[in-house]
Amino acid sequence: MNTPIPLPGAHLPGPPQTVDPDKIHAEVDELLAGLGAVGAGEDPHGHDRIPRQAHILERAHDVLVQALATVDKI
Numbered sequence: 001m002n003t004p005i006p007l008p009g010a011h012l013p014g015p016p017q018t019v020d021p022d023k024i025h026a027e028v029d030e031l032l033a034g035l036g037a038v039g040a041g042e043d044p045h046g047h048d049r050i051p052r053q054a055h056i057l058e059r060a061h062d063v064l065v066q067a068l069a070t071v072d073k074i
Contacts, residue, residue, distance in 0.1 A: 018070075019067050019070050019071050024063060024064070024067045027063050028060050028063055028064065031056055031059055031060040031063070032056075032060060034056050035053055035056055035057070038052045038053050038056070
């Protein structure tokens with residue numbers, strides 16, 4: 001049994017993909033820093049704050065999911 005085991009992602013066309021953990025960390029940190037900056041807007045009771053914070057959290061989640069998908073292909 002001398003059959004080589006292919007590396008994950010070796011079958012994908014183009015140059016090998018890489019993930020820069022520092023870039024991912026910085027991007028997520030930047031998004032999360034915006035959570036505190038989300039003000040009440042025009043709603044005096046702050047009811048629009050939660051949807052805007054949820055949108056920021058979704059974007060941070062998307063960044064992490066994309067990084068994991070890329071790592072999974074490497």
